[in-house]
Amino acid sequence: MKRLSEERTKILFEKLAKYIGPNIKQLIERPDAIYCFREQKDRVYYVSEPILKMATTIHPDNLISVGTCFGKFTKSGKFKLHITALNYLAPYAQCKIWIKSSAEQQFLYGNNVSKAGLGRISENCEKYQGVVVFSMSDLPLGFGVAARSTTECKSADPLAVVCFHQSDIGEYIRSEEDLL
C-alpha cells in the first residue's frame, strides 16, 4: 500500500472528474472519517484511514483488497475505471442516462446504448462526457461515454448510438476473475 504519486493522482482525478465533476471533493472530505486513495500493484483503492492502518499488519503479498477498488493504471500510464467504482460514481454522477427495460439486458451484455433504448437523459450533457447508466427503476447498471450531447440525441435516428459502453455490472459474473 503506498500513496499515489502526484502525477498519478492528477490522472486519477481527471478521470473521475469526467463522471462526477466537482463532487470529487465529497469523496475526499468526508464528515464521518478520513478517506484516502492508496495504490497497490497499480490498483487504486479508496479506503478509510483506520481500516488502512489495520490492513498494514497484513503482508502486502497476502493482501488482496482493501475497501473499494476504483480501477487500475494501465502500462501506458492511463487510468481505467473498474465497475467496482460504480458505488461511488452513481450517487455523484453529473450526467445520467436511464435506459428502457427492453434495452437493459443488451447493455448488461456489454453493448452500447442506442437511441431506441434510451429512456431518459439528464439535461446539458456534453458530447464525450462520462455518463452513468441507470435502469428505469434507478438501479445503477454501469457507466460509459456519451456519444452525443443531449440536444443531438433528440434529433438522432433510433439506431444511432447515444452512449458508448465502458463497464457494466454484468462483469461481476462475466469476468469475476479479473475484476481487480
Next chain:
Amino acid sequence: MGRKAKFDEGVIVKKGPGKKAKKQKDPIFPKKLIASDDEPKTLSSHQKKRLKKREEKQTMLLEKRKSKQMNKGTKGTKKVIKPPLKATNDSKYSDSEESLNEGHVQPVKTRKKKRGFSDHNNEWLQPKKQKTVDAPSSDEADDSDQLSEPEDNNDDTVTMEKLSDLSDSEKDQEDDNYNPDSDDDLLPIEKQNAKLKQKQLKEDQDAEAELQLNISNQVKFEFPSEVDESNDPKSLQEVQQRIREVIAVLSDFKNLRDNNHSRSDYVSLLKQDLCTYYSYNEFLMEKLMQLFQLSELLEFLESSEVQRPLTIRTNTLKTRRRDLAQALINRGVNLDPVGKWSKVGLVVYSSQVPMGATPEYLAGHYLIQGASSFLPVMALAPQENERILDMSAAPGGKASHIAAIMKNTGVLFANDLNRDRIKAVVGNFHRLGVINSVISCLDGRKFPESMPVFFDRVLLDAPCTGTGVVAKDPSVKTSKDEIDIQRCYNLQRQLLLAAIDCVNAKSSTGGYIVYSTCSVLPEENEWVIDYALKKRNVKLVDTGLGFGTEGFLKYRHLRFHPTMNLTRRFYPHEHNMDGFFVAKLKKFSNV
C-alpha cells in the same frame, strides 16, 4: 393434476345395450338335475323284455284274483275287495296298481329300488347298510318275484327310502328314485346345495388357514446365504425392499431374528445394502450408522439426496427485503420469507428468470445463500464498530452478511487460504457494496502471529468433509476416508485455537468465537470444541438461535464437556437445511 384431455371427444362409440339392459338370464340347470321328473326314460331292450314279461305276469295275477273273488262272492259274504296287503301301505299299493294299469311307467322307477329282503324273512330282517347286500337281494331276484309278492315290494320301498337317506348322494343322482310322496324333507337339488355349501365352507376355512400361514411366512425375513449374495447382482428395488426388511427385523430383533445370524450380521448386511442403494462408501456409511438411529438414518440419507430449497439473502446495505421481494415478484419469481427466525432470508419456489443473473442480483441487492449459512452469522451477532475476522471467508456470503449487520462500520477481515476462491470474495464484496473490508489470503493459523488479541469476534467456518451438504456435492459420498476426517479435525483444532488466540477477551462488546461446519460428524464438531475447551480459557455460551438439535454430550466412547448441549446441530431431514453445526464460545482471559 390437470384436467384430463379428451382426445376422442365427440367420437362416442356405443358398445351394445346399456348397463340396465343387461339382465341376468334365467338360470340353466344341468339336465341331470331336472331330468326325469316328468318325461319317461327310454328303455333299453333288456328292460323292454322284462317289462313285457312283467305285464304278462300281472295280467295273469289279475285274472287269478278275479277268479278268487268270484269264488268268494259265490260264498255270499259282503266284503271289501282288497288285495292281501298291509293296511299302512294300502294307498301306496293302489297307486302303483293304478299306474301299472295305466301304462307301466312307474314300475321302472320302483323296480330299481329293491334292495331289502324279498323273501318271507323280510318282516324282521333288514339290510344293514348299502354295502352289505346279501345274495338274495340282488336285482335279478327282485325282478323275478317282485309282483308275485306285492306286500314285500311295498315294505321294501319304505325301508329303501331310509337307506337311501343314509347313503351317499351319488346314489341319489344315479338312480332317480325320486318319490314325491315319501321324500318330503329335501329335494335332491337342495341336498346337493347343502352339500356344496358345506364343501365351500371347508374350502374357505382351508384358504383362510393357508393365508395365515403365508402371512406369518412373509414377515419372516430370510437372511440371504453368502452364495447367492456373491453371484447375483440385485436391482435397486430389491435392495430397497431388503433394507426395509432388515430394518424391520432390527427394530424387533428378539422376535424376528433368525437364530443363525447375529445382530452384527444383520447390521453389516444393512450397511452393504445402504451403500449400494445410496452409493456411499462403507466407511462413511458406517459413520452415519453410528451417528443416527436406523429410522432417522434412512430419513437423513433420503433427504441428503434432495436439494434444499433455493434461498436468497437480502443485502440490507442496498435494499430492504420488502422492496426486493416486490422487485423480484415483478420479474416473475415466486418467493416467501424463509421463516420467522430470519429477517433477511427469502425462499425461492420458482422463477422465470435465472436467480443468479437478474439486474437486482448484479446490482447487489441480494445474494444466493443456503439457509444454514445464516446461522453462524446470527450466532456471532456482530455489533457496529467492532473488529471482526472471518477466517475462511470464501465465497464471502457469511462475511458480507456480517458487514451488512455492522452497516459497513468497524472493520471486517475476510481471509481465505485459497487464492482462486478469494476472487469470489472480492467480487461479492464490491457487488454488495461492502467497504469496510480487508481481504487477505493467509493461512488462518498464522493470524495470531501478526495480530494477536486484536479482534472482538471471530467467525470460523472451518473447512470440513461436507457430510452435511451431500446434496450439493455428492462426491463426498465416496471420496472420504478415515484419514480425511483425521486431517480435517486436526486442521479444525488448530484453526479454532488460532481463532481463540486472535480474540481479545477484554473487548467491551465481544470476545466471542463462533465455530461452524457443514459436517454432521461429531469428530469434526463436538470433539473439536471439547479440545478447545480443554486447551484455552473459553466457555460455551448459548448460540441464541432458538432452534436446532442440541449437540451430543457423549458419542460412542467419547465423553464431552457437560455444556456441549449449548451447541446446535441442524439436519436436512429435520430442519430442511443443510447439515450444519454451530457453537459459540466466549473467551475469558488473554494469557
